Amino acid sequence: STQEWTVCRWNPHDSLLFTRPTLGRGTCPLEYDFSPWVVSGHKPYCPQPGDGFESGLPDCVFTVPTFRGSQGISLITTPDLAASVADSALDDSTIAPGLRSHLSEDAVSHPPWEVRDLPGRGKGLVAKQKFRKHQTVMVGFPVLVVRLDFINGDRYKAKKRQAMLEQAVDQLPKEQQRAIFSLAKSSGGHPIIDILRTNGFGVEIDGVQHTALFTDGSRVNHNCRPNAFWRYISSAMAMEVVALRNIAPGEEVAHSYAPLGYTLEERKAVLRSWGFQCRCALCSAPERERQISDSRRERLLEIHQLLNKASELQGGYQRVDELVREALALVDQEELQPQLVEYYQQFAKAYMAIGDLQQAREFVKAADQMWNFYGGEEHENVEGMKELWNTLREAERELEDD
């Protein structure tokens, strides 16, 4: 019965998290709506304190094998966050039609891309058709989502952590289990932890960091001059891979694992922590080409620093204009368009600093649009943009008052 397990309020003085209240006479008040997790056929599993885990709110294993058609999903997270997901993102019928269309049988069995072996890079995603700039290449839904602290923290004994990860995978449909175990590995150690470290995408649930596996999305390789980017729509638990420029059939689709705008050495350091040496076109290009790219990126950083002190610049408006134009050209040459969002914010501040509020407004508007486009509606800088709009409006009011 769906009532067999009821989730009770977590009481830190009492190890009780899940109880079996007598039907209709539940003594523990229901704090969360867990029904989608509970009716799925797998009871949520929570370790008890002392059973391989120290104390505090535990992470539990939740599985819905019918998530997004028959794909299925397992989640290892705290009960409050699982309840929040159950509340907002589990139901297929509530996701936007544009995303839902990627669940149709035809879309699933005939994707416009294929996974192929690529020299020096393992498998990768290759376009089977032309994609226009900003067109969606792939929509994926996570098959395994794990709270980052569950993997990296020290509250769990290794055996308990591994057993819970194994349970989370075991409870998924067989096809997904096979897909997960076929993903790339890089670090050694427990296979599921290795697979998560090599392939996981950083996503947030209510602001808490998790790592998510997408069976096809995890095949997208890194490129230092990417032709795609990914964004996460947390309300639908969907990951979208979107073309940054036109992509031709037969071309590999790749995004950047490192922050855009990094120089070769900086990128190498980031990718070393991913456990591989980059073999993308830019990293394999002749030294001269790599040097040109690095010097452009270094110049962008220099301009950034100069514009941070815009009000002290000699040459006033004209100098700021020159630097902004130079930065825009460099971004174009280096194909760093998604990074414009940061530059636009900075340009806006620089124009505010020298009192050109009209230009500042143009760049605040552009930054706002770009954040929504590249980061999705729930992008990480909602607060930062609000603050920027407030600063601008304040400055505009002051100007009117004068």
Ligand SMILES: C[S@@+](CC[C@H](N)C(=O)[O-])C[C@H]1O[C@@H](n2cnc3c(N)ncnc32)[C@H](O)[C@@H]1O
């Ligand atoms: C998330 S997986 C990407 C898919 C992977 N290539 C596969 O075969 O499933 C990340 C791994 O792919 C490989 N990889 C990704 N981008 C690469 C690149 N630019 N150069 C070399 N190897 C790359 C590395 O082995 C890395 O650990």
